[in-house]
Amino acid sequence: MEYNSPTISFFGLGYVGIVTAACFASKGFKVLAYDVDKKKVELLNEGKSHIFEPGLDKLIKESVDKGKLKGVYDPFEAVLNSDMTFITVGTPSKQDGSIDLKFVDSASKMIGEALKLKDKWHLTVVKSTVIPGTTNKVVRRNIEILSRKKYDEEFGVCSNPEFLREGSAVEDTFNPDRLVIGGDEKSVNFLKRFYEMFYNPLPPTIITTAENSELIKYANNAFLAMKVSFINMISRICQKLPNGDIEVIAKGIGLDKRIGPLFLRAGAGWGGSCWPKDLNALKKFAEELELKLPLVDATIEVNNTQPLIMIDLAKEELKDLKGKTISVLGLSFKPNTDDVRDAVSIKIINNLLEEGAIVKVYDPKAMENIYRIFQDKLTYAGSAIECIKNSDCAMLVTEWDEFKRMTPEDYLKNMRNPFLIDGRRIYDPKLFSGKMKFKAIGLGNRV
Ligand code: UDX
Numbered sequence: 001m002e003y004n005s006p007t008i009s010f011f012g013l014g015y016v017g018i019v020t021a022a023c024f025a026s027k028g029f030k031v032l033a034y035d036v037d038k039k040k041v042e043l044l045n046e047g048k049s050h051i052f053e054p055g056l057d058k059l060i061k062e063s064v065d066k067g068k069l070k071g072v073y074d075p076f077e078a079v080l081n082s083d084m085t086f087i088t089v090g091t092p093s094k095q096d097g098s099i100d101l102k103f104v105d106s107a108s109k110m111i112g113e114a115l116k117l118k119d120k121w122h123l124t125v126v127k128s129t130v131i132p133g134t135t136n137k138v139v140r141r142n143i144e145i146l147s148r149k150k151y152d153e154e155f156g157v158c159s160n161p162e163f164l165r166e167g168s169a170v171e172d173t174f175n176p177d178r179l180v181i182g183g184d185e186k187s188v189n190f191l192k193r194f195y196e197m198f199y200n201p202l203p204p205t206i207i208t209t210a211e212n213s214e215l216i217k218y219a220n221n222a223f224l225a226m227k228v229s230f231i232n233m234i235s236r237i238c239q240k241l242p243n244g245d246i247e248v249i250a251k252g253i254g255l256d257k258r259i260g261p262l263f264l265r266a267g268a269g270w271g272g273s274c275w276p277k278d279l280n281a282l283k284k285f286a287e288e289l290e291l292k293l294p295l296v297d298a299t300i301e302v303n304n305t306q307p308l309i310m311i312d313l314a315k316e317e318l319k320d321l322k323g324k325t326i327s328v329l330g331l332s333f334k335p336n337t338d339d340v341r342d343a344v345s346i347k348i349i350n351n352l353l354e355e356g357a358i359v360k361v362y363d364p365k366a367m368e369n370i371y372r373i374f375q376d377k378l379t380y381a382g383s384a385i386e387c388i389k390n391s392d393c394a395m396l397v398t399e400w401d402e403f404k405r406m407t408p409e410d411y412l413k414n415m416r417n418p419f420l421i422d423g424r425r426i427y428d429p430k431l432f433s434g435k436m437k438f439k440a441i442g443l444g445n446r447v
Contacts, residue, residue, distance in 0.1 A: 005029060006194055009082035011075065011107040013040045015273065016127055016162045017088030018049050019169040022056060025063035027198055033071045034078040041071035052338045052365055055170040079114035084123035084190065087111075087139065088162075091128050097280035099131050101138060108139040112146025115155055123156045123190050126210075129217050129278060131285045135159040135183065135210040158183025158191055159210040161217035166272065167336030178204040182213025218282045222296055225275045227263045229302040235266035235442030236309070246442025247425055266442045268397055268423035269306035271333035271342040276300075307347040311355070313421050313439045314393050322356035325391040325416070329384055330398025330424075331363035331370045338365040344423075345397045346373065353377060362387035364400055385414055392417045399424035408435040 006029070010021045013035040025031040035041050040050050047061035063069035072078050079085055089103035104126070111124055124143060126135045140157045149155050159182040164172040179195055179202070181188050188207055196202050206216070231250055238244035246266040254261030279296055286293045311321075318324055333343035340346065345361075349370075352359050361370060362381040371380065381387035384403060388394045388411060396403060404426050412418045412435060420432065422440035432438040433446065 005197065006083035006190075007032070007081060008194075009034060009072075009078035009085045011035075011078070011085060011087050011111070012089035012103070012128070013037070013044065013050075013071075014088060014090050015051060015053075015166060015169065016164065017086070018044070018051065018060075019053060019056060019164060019173055020086065020088065020127065020162065021069060022049075022059040022063060023170060023173040024198065025069035026059045028068060029198070030082075031063070031069045032078045032082055033069065034073070034075050035071075038073060041073055044069070044071035053169050054167070054336060059170065075110040076114045076117070079111055079122070080118055082122075083120075084125060084194070085111055086125045086127050086160075088127045091130055091277075091281075093277045093280055096284065098284035099277075099281040101130065101134060104128055104130060104134060105138055105142065108142040109146055112143040115143060115147035115149055118147075121154055121156065123158070123187050125191060126157065126159045126214075127162050129161060129221075129274070129281075130159075130214055131218070131281060132211045132214040135214060152184055152186060156184060156187030156190065157210070158187040159213040160191060161213060163217070163220065166339055167334060176203050178206060180206045180208070180213045180216050182208045182210040218278055218285075221275055221278045222282055222293075222299065224263050225270060225279055225303070226295055226299045228265070228270050229299040229306075231264045231266045232269065232306050232441075233302050238442040238444055239309070241444040242447040244442075244444030245429070249442075266425060267306075267344075267399075268310055268348070268441060269303045269344045271344050271346075273333075273339060273341040276342040307344045308351065309441060310348055310395050310397070310421055310423050311351045314395070315355075317419055317437060317439070318392060318417075320355075321352065323358065324393065325358045325360060326352050327381075327387045327391040327394040327415075328352075328359060328361045329363075329387060329394060329396050329403050330400055331361055332366040332398050335398055335400045336365075338369055340366050340369040340373070343398075345370070348395065348397060348423075349374065349378065360387050360391060363398065364402060385410065389414045390416045393419045393421065395421045395423060396426060397423050399426045408432050412436055 008024055009032040010017045011034055013033055021031045021033045043050050047064040049056050049060050087107050089107050092100045094100045115122055126139055135157055144151055161180055181191050235246040238246040250264040253259050254264050283293055283296055331345040332339055349359055360379040360381055362384050411420055419437035
């Protein structure tokens with residue numbers, strides 16, 4: 001098949017969709033971006049994004065100005081004027097934790113209906129995180145039925161999961177550790193040719209079945225979450241061990257090449273839009289296969305209880321939290337994002353409110369998102385210093401850079417009772433513990 005620079009369409013302008021679309025367009029590929037939410041499409045055509053992600057606004061603005069990136073309101077327009085369509089719709093959880101494929105289902109039906117009107121072979125790429133079997137059983141099947149076209153001969157489908165992290169999504173898209181592409185030969189080759197042009201040279205690439213490709217994504221997320229829960233589990237020992245310090249343990253084991261140093265930062269737990277949802281979906285999928293996943297269960301269990309350690313540390317010092325003013329520094333599920341989905345801060349705030357504490361919060365980016373959840377139940381501060389002013393305890397929950405720059409004097413000068421709990425291990429215990437009441441996840445008493 002002759003291979004010209006393909007035109008690409010996107011269905012779904014969530015995190016993955018908008019970042020990937022902007023990155024492809026920034027390298028000169030023509031991209032048509034469709035979403036059922038007209039506001040997202042409109043904003044895109046104004047050169048803006050609805051999410052905060054370093055470097056993204058600039059990429060979108062430049063690509064829209066150059067005419068390479070265009071938001072479209074009509075799904076047919078997107079499919080009929082492109083050579084391949086990336087499905088990047090959300091895959092939320094159902095009440096029981098299993099995956100809700102309704103958006104993947106409706107997107108693939110729309111693609112199928114549009115393809116009925118198209119004469120040329122078209123590729124559909126499933127980038128959304130979906131349980132194994134979805135690409136073939138849902139996407140391919142929907143397109144086959146609705147387009148009345150022959151699979152392979154007239155259209156192709158493949159799975160191509162996304163591994164980007166929030167907060168470094170643009171950087172991750174340009175520099176992935178690897179690509180994973182799963183599907184039939186023709187589809188896989190078509191997508192691989194595109195990536196050869198986009199990356200030049202191609203990153204390490206796994207070519208496999210759609211099912212393996214889909215499972216790689218879940219196994220990857222589950223393994224990383226397990227790594228973090230593991231170090232959090234060990235941090236509990238350190239906390240009860242005189243002179244124990246989880247930072248040193250993480251360094252010690254991380255230097256073993258078989259373990260590696262990354263994703264061993266102990267803290268108040270993990271959250272976000274992916275891990276909590278994906279681990280539950282994997283569990284439910286395994287249940288259908290009559291399998292148990294004890295390591296996934298334990299990973300979740302450690303994480304459910306980890307944020308409570310912050311509350312216990314506060315109680316150890318203050319006894320009763322009722323009527324005490326507690327400052328929560330950092331609300332997003334990790335730094336450099338405004339995303340609060342399944343954020344640890346929410347669990348901590350809920351617990352503090354239950355204990356009757358007065359909760360003051362500050363985050364450089366996530367204030368609006370937290371306000372939507374807690375409304376008038378919290379006091380919202382305009383800066384970190386305002387947040388800790390006259391409070392009885394400060395809890396560091398998200399490790400934003402601006403918090404790292406704060407000194408013991410900032411806390412000493414501003415708090416009613418200078419008492420800091422470092423939930424992300426950003427402060428040097430030697431510097432802080434001599435000057436004020438200082439506790440940290442995974443830090444034992446000095447003796
Ligand atoms: C994750 C995966 O990394 C990514 O490959 C996938 O595509 C989507 O899910 P993301 O949710 O953006 O990405 O965040 P990530 O940086 O992986 O962190 C997840 C959570 O773990 C955060 O709450 C973070 O604070 C926490 N974490 C991470 C730790 O507590 N310690 C660590 O050492 C690493």
